[in-house]
Amino acid sequence: MNAKLKNAEKEFLSVGIDLGTSKSAISASNGNRKWLESFVGWPKDFIARKVVGKPVLFGKDALKNRLSLDICRPLERGVIKEGSARSEAAVKELIGHLIQLARSEDGSKNIRAVVGVPAESFKVNKLAIKRAVADFAESIMVVSEPFSVAYGLDALNNAMVIDIGAGTMDFCIMHGTIPSEEDQRTIFTAGDYIDQQLESLLHERHPDADFTLNMVRCFKEQHSFVGEPGEPVMVEIPVDGKPTMHDVTGEMKAACESILPGMLETTLELIAGFDPEYQKGIRNNIILAGGGSQIRGLREYLEGALKEYGPCSVHAVEDPLFGGSDGALALAVDMPDEYWENCSV
Amino acid sequence: MIFSKRKSNSNPKEAILRGVYIANLKVSGKRVEDDRSLKQPSLHRRRLLFAVLLAAAFCFFPGPGSSLPENEKSSMMAMVLPPIEPDDSFSYSGPKTPWPLPLFDLVQASTENALSGIPDQDLTEFGDPNLVGYTLLVSRDDPVRLISLFGLGIRNIVIDPGHGGIDPGAVGAMGTKEKEITLDVALQLKNRLSRIGDYNVLLTRDSDRTMSLAKRVQFAKDNRADLFISLHVNALPDQSVNVVETYYFGPPLSVETLRLAEQENKESHYAVQELSAIIQDFGNTVKRQESAMLAASIQESLCRNVKNHDAGVLDVGIKMAPFVVLSQVEAPSVLVEISCLTKEKEEAKLASEKYREEIASFLEEGVLGYLGKQQFNISRWER
Numbered sequence: 136m137n138a139k140l141k142n143a144e145k146e147f148l149s150v151g152i153d154l155g156t157s158k159s160a161i162s163a164s165n166g167n168r169k170w171l172e173s174f175v176g177w178p179k180d181f182i183a184r185k186v187v188g189k190p191v192l193f194g195k196d197a198l199k200n201r202l203s204l205d206i207c208r209p210l211e212r213g214v215i216k217e218g219s220a221r222s223e224a225a226v227k228e229l230i231g232h233l234i235q236l237a238r239s240e241d242g243s244k245n246i247r248a249v250v251g252v253p254a255e256s257f258k259v260n261k262l263a264i265k266r267a268v269a270d271f272a273e274s275i276m277v278v279s280e281p282f283s284v285a286y287g288l289d290a291l292n293n294a295m296v297i298d299i300g301a302g303t304m305d306f307c308i309m310h311g312t313i314p315s316e317e318d319q320r321t322i323f324t325a326g327d328y329i330d331q332q333l334e335s336l337l338h339e340r341h342p343d344a345d346f347t348l349n350m351v352r353c354f355k356e357q358h359s360f361v362g363e364p365g366e367p368v369m370v371e372i373p374v375d376g377k378p379t380m381h382d383v384t385g386e387m388k389a390a391c392e393s394i395l396p397g398m399l400e401t402t403l404e405l406i407a408g409f410d411p412e413y414q415k416g417i418r419n420n421i422i423l424a425g426g427g428s429q430i431r432g433l434r435e436y437l438e439g440a441l442k443e444y445g446p447c448s449v450h451a452v453e454d455p456l457f458g459g460s461d462g463a464l465a466l467a468v469d470m471p472d473e474y475w476e477n478c479s480v
Numbered sequence: 481m482i483f484s485k486r487k488s489n490s491n492p493k494e495a496i497l498r499g500v501y502i503a504n505l506k507v508s509g510k511r512v513e514d515d516r517s518l519k520q521p522s523l524h525r526r527r528l529l530f531a532v533l534l535a536a537a538f539c540f541f542p543g544p545g546s547s548l549p550e551n552e553k554s555s556m557m558a559m560v561l562p563p564i565e566p567d568d569s570f571s572y573s574g575p576k577t578p579w580p581l582p583l584f585d586l587v588q589a590s591t592e593n594a595l596s597g598i599p600d601q602d603l604t605e606f607g608d609p610n611l612v613g614y615t616l617l618v619s620r621d622d623p624v625r626l627i628s629l630f631g632l633g634i635r636n637i638v639i640d641p642g643h644g645g646i647d648p649g650a651v652g653a654m655g656t657k658e659k660e661i662t663l664d665v666a667l668q669l670k671n672r673l674s675r676i677g678d679y680n681v682l683l684t685r686d687s688d689r690t691m692s693l694a695k696r697v698q699f700a701k702d703n704r705a706d707l708f709i710s711l712h713v714n715a716l717p718d719q720s721v722n723v724v725e726t727y728y729f730g731p732p733l734s735v736e737t738l739r740l741a742e743q744e745n746k747e748s749h750y751a752v753q754e755l756s757a758i759i760q761d762f763g764n765t766v767k768r769q770e771s772a773m774l775a776a777s778i779q780e781s782l783c784r785n786v787k788n789h790d791a792g793v794l795d796v797g798i799k800m801a802p803f804v805v806l807s808q809v810e811a812p813s814v815l816v817e818i819s820c821l822t823k824e825k826e827e828a829k830l831a832s833e834k835y836r837e838e839i840a841s842f843l844e845e846g847v848l849g850y851l852g853k854q855q856f857n858i859s860r861w862e863r
Contacts (some may be wrong), residue, residue: 276504311492313499474501
């Protein structure tokens, strides 16, 4: 831990939070890093409360006990699901739980939080996230998710970050200053879109197979790929109650490749709109982040597709789960005290 | 390798951190200047500066209203209005002076211009016999306004972001929702008007929640609204058109207006019987008169400024329509269709925060134009 981090720890606990549609992560200046699936569940009744033993459950715990719970996945397209008081309550619970996990022995310290939101969030979405964090933090700032990833990687100049989450795919060009609206894009063909495509294709191909969207999500996380498959993708899906192996290679390929046109088009559009003198530099420093960056063959696909525009280089982050929260933490720690004072809640 | 090294160059980082900070101040509706607090003059110096400006203003504009407490208050209120940049459209015809024009003259000129942009017949062609009696009052040549005659002031401004929660309003081809645009613009308009300091600016909703029209009306009543501005975004069958229009309560003139009223009145939670009573009972001269003036000022500002972004925008002027939300609020009230979501290019622009900020500034200009007119009407008559 560097000196600045230790210094920051003296009075405040700085945290970076990546609230994801599918997974949420927190990185804290005390070195704690935690993540959980973005599910919150409340026991349905008194019996359920006795069975699960807790007033509220999170992540995998909530999923495991979902039959006893009113379960909520409160984030949609990276922001609090609209028009639902329950979603707002769930996000509050989720943030409170994440901060509790990050605090450990630093229970009494005041929190300074930087929270990542999709690149093209509306002000109202940012305010809603701020309100949700306000109960747990003394000061809050919100930043765009791909920007926080770039900041954490120190890719501040001549770089492009493509953050592929569940709800959104966020693009951001970095050129030595805070990215403007023109430097950022958000599209909604991301992880959840792949799930929907895969679910639909599987229903079409295997009408007798019995599966849920959650199972489809697990298949994707284990086997997603674009381009040539290394080996056939075999998954177990029950048919009339009997576990049966299915070859879903074609469906997996088609579903994963459904996000490529939007991704390529937006990448090219953003680069083409940038100063021509710097376009080459940006093409040579494209960073894939978020869970979607782990899709096998994606990096190679993008490099291949951009080759005709000149030399290019695409990297995938080493730690997609904490890329956003680590970057947000770096911002929280580097932010001068006087700036924080004006951003208190 | 970009993942393992952190560069030592701290300058871009400082600029970036400051950028993040300023962006967050804007989101919170705080003044960006606030961050200069470290370099701000002391309270004493600020007070001194204010006193000097105040004294200078009184020296320049003693005016007939200076002996009247209400007018004095009006003059002071005008001095804290942000200056409106004069442009070619201003029609100030008074004597040329070697010093800058008084601020209130500029404000007045701006609002006069706002009304002059509307043809005379616009105010009488609505087919409403009640308006005949208003022609003298609303005429652009020499308006006599009851609000000024009775010295009525504006204190509480209620802004109503249309739709919300389970009601998304119009939805563009790319998924942009009317409820998100109206809320974002409303928040920004509130911040802008609040900065002036003389008005208590309230929102019927400040988050994405469902709210019936009846509740919006009740909110305006409970908070003693002096002005009520409802924001909406148009959706039209012809997807190549962008239309800006401003409504105030009255009988409709066209089937299209009726269609829009039907659309915006959904979920009103009023019974039909109540509505007919509402229309029959409606005869408040002040409200009608001021609503028309406010609508005209907003429409003029919005159209003139939006034309810089979209030369093809259609200015269909101010209109009367039987919107429930306008009928039941007792204060002067307007419903503004600030843009058009069905035109693809317009939807793309509305998705940009910068453009929404600009729309809020155009609305602010329109509201301030109206308020400026209201503040100085009597003193102008006395001259």
